[in-house]
Amino acid sequence: MSVNEPDRGSGPIAPGSPLARVLDGYGTPDLPAGFADRVLAAAETRAPPLPELRRPARSRRWRIGQRLAIGVASFGALATAAAATGVLEQLAIPVPSAKTVWASLTGSGEASASAAPVVDAAVPASASTPAPIIIDGPIDTPEELQETLRRVDQVRAGRREERRAIIDQRIKSEIERRRAAGLRVPTPEEEARLRARIEQAVTAREQRADAAAAARREAMQRKVENGEALTREDVTGRKPASPEARERFRGLRDLPPGERAKAWREMTPEERRALAEELRARRAARLPQQPAPEPAPTPAPAPAPEASPPAE
Amino acid sequence: MHTATEPAPAVRSAPPPGDDAAWAARLAARDPAALREMIARHGTALHRVAYRMTGDAHEAEDIVQEAMLRLWDNAPAIAAKHPVGSQAAARLRLGGWLQRVATNLAIDRLRRARRLSGGEVPEEEDGAPLADEVIEAGERDNLARALVLALPERQRAAIVLTYYEELPNAEAAKAMDMNIKAFESLLHRARTALRQALTAQGDAP
Numbered sequence: 361m362s363v364n365e366p367d368r369g370s371g372p373i374a375p376g377s378p379l380a381r382v383l384d385g386y387g388t389p390d391l392p393a394g395f396a397d398r399v400l401a402a403a404e405t406r407a408p409p410l411p412e413l414r415r416p417a418r419s420r421r422w423r424i425g426q427r428l429a430i431g432v433a434s435f436g437a438l439a440t441a442a443a444a445t446g447v448l449e450q451l452a453i454p455v456p457s458a459k460t461v462w463a464s465l466t467g468s469g470e471a472s473a474s475a476a477p478v479v480d481a482a483v484p485a486s487a488s489t490p491a492p493i494i495i496d497g498p499i500d501t502p503e504e505l506q507e508t509l510r511r512v513d514q515v516r517a518g519r520r521e522e523r524r525a526i527i528d529q530r531i532k533s534e535i536e537r538r539r540a541a542g543l544r545v546p547t548p549e550e551e552a553r554l555r556a557r558i559e560q561a562v563t564a565r566e567q568r569a570d571a572a573a574a575a576r577r578e579a580m581q582r583k584v585e586n587g588e589a590l591t592r593e594d595v596t597g598r599k600p601a602s603p604e605a606r607e608r609f610r611g612l613r614d615l616p617p618g619e620r621a622k623a624w625r626e627m628t629p630e631e632r633r634a635l636a637e638e639l640r641a642r643r644a645a646r647l648p649q650q651p652a653p654e655p656a657p658t659p660a661p662a663p664a665p666e667a668s669p670p671a672e
Numbered sequence: 673m674h675t676a677t678e679p680a681p682a683v684r685s686a687p688p689p690g691d692d693a694a695w696a697a698r699l700a701a702r703d704p705a706a707l708r709e710m711i712a713r714h715g716t717a718l719h720r721v722a723y724r725m726t727g728d729a730h731e732a733e734d735i736v737q738e739a740m741l742r743l744w745d746n747a748p749a750i751a752a753k754h755p756v757g758s759q760a761a762a763r764l765r766l767g768g769w770l771q772r773v774a775t776n777l778a779i780d781r782l783r784r785a786r787r788l789s790g791g792e793v794p795e796e797e798d799g800a801p802l803a804d805e806v807i808e809a810g811e812r813d814n815l816a817r818a819l820v821l822a823l824p825e826r827q828r829a830a831i832v833l834t835y836y837e838e839l840p841n842a843e844a845a846k847a848m849d850m851n852i853k854a855f856e857s858l859l860h861r862a863r864t865a866l867r868q869a870l871t872a873q874g875d876a877p
Contacts, residue, residue, distance in 0.1 A: 386816035409745040
């Protein structure tokens with residue numbers, strides 16, 4: 361009965377075999393009369409088919425590939441944003457520049473030559489933000505002293521640049537404020553004279569600090585040559601404040617300006633006097649020479665003493 | 673009643689090449705006469721397949737009706753893919769398309785019934801005597817029915833399409849959306865299961 365081709369391992373059901381005789385007994389009924397009319401009636405009343413999907417159905421492989429591509433693109437965008445905002449540098453993850461990557465791919469030496477200025481340019485940038493000088497252990501050799509002085513000079517240069525930038529910014533903002541308020545603003549000649557006076561005062565202050573530092577450095581060099589170890593007081597030029605005084609200074613320094621003045625007023629006269637004398641002594645130790653008379657006051661207020669970092 | 677002892681051609685009459693594309697175009701134009709002609713051409717063959725798959729005449733009628741209505745719904749898309757006179761039109765076989773739809777509908781209904789019943793589909797949904805009683809009664813047609821309906825639905829479809837409908841393996845595989853190797857393996861398992869079931873009844877094939 362079966363005319364289909366034989367399959368492997370099990371031949372077709374041979375006509376006349378017992379199985380074929382049994383299977384041939386499975387008859388089927390005919391379709392009922394009127395079946396076609398029923399189907400036609402159903403077709404007439406059948407709801408119209410749904411519109412086709414807007415997007416054609418895609419294979420599973422294509423969908424997975426699409427998701428992978430979206431994931432890779434998202435990760436790349438996040439990584440690029442992290443590298444651009446400096447998050448990776450904060451996490452100590454080195455981010456090579458595009459030129460460095462290209463040079464490593466092509467093997468050209470241009471990137472290594474061009475990478476050096478990038479590193480050099482980063483040093484002044486980091487020097488502009490003063491890093492705290494941490495002296496671990498005694499300094500008792502000329503090499504250690506030279507290294508210490510080099511680091512001190514580096515930080516001082518950065519601080520001086522920052523002070524000048526702050527002064528410049530304050531002058532500009534004050535002029536802008538006066539212009540916005542409709543007040544008289546200094547002419548260019550007046551502004552130049554003002555800047556000259558401020559620069560003179562700043563230079564005088566720096567000269568005094570340099571002189572004081574030079575004196576301390578001579579003393580430190582003599583001490584190191586004699587084989588003695590330097591102390592923190594030798595380097596900073598300050599006597600270490602008592603823990604109580606340090607705590608009071610810190611408490612005052614951390615307060616907002618308005619509350620700082622209020623806290624100062626609320627001190628007893630004895631406390632105020634003691635604190636002022638201690639501050640005066642620290643300043644005198646840092647600047648042993650009496651300063652020259654200050655120039656005329658400037659419209660731009662100088663930085664507050666507690667806001668300016670110590671010279672060394 | 674049509675039985676397998678009679679010739680059971682897959683289609684009523686072999687249409688000329690490209691004829692199905694013309695019928696699809698008429699169906700797409702919503703010609704009821706075209707649908708009536710399709711029912712006349714393919715309805716009986718589809719009903720045989722559906723009935724032997726499900727063992728239920730009413731279920732088989734529903735399947736044929738649903739297959740025809742799907743042809744009615746999909747006629748515009750089919751006609752668009754196989755415009756009259758094109759090479760694609762010469763390849764169009766509405767009988768094979770309907771065969772595939774009806775087979776899948778029957779398999780889906782059997783699976784749904786098994787899922788709802790929580791086990792095997794009852795072999796005698798129309799209240800006919802159970803297989804054991806049939807075997808004891810020695811009624812040959814009911815024995816064949818019991819043997820076929822005892823097969824898993826895909827093996828049942830393979831036997832129905834190749835033995836009863838006499839489709840070549842390639843066409844039967846196409847109707848079941850399978851590759852030829854997998855279909856031959858399925859057919860081998862179906863024949864083996866039939867022979868083992870018949871042997872278990874004490875009548876060696």
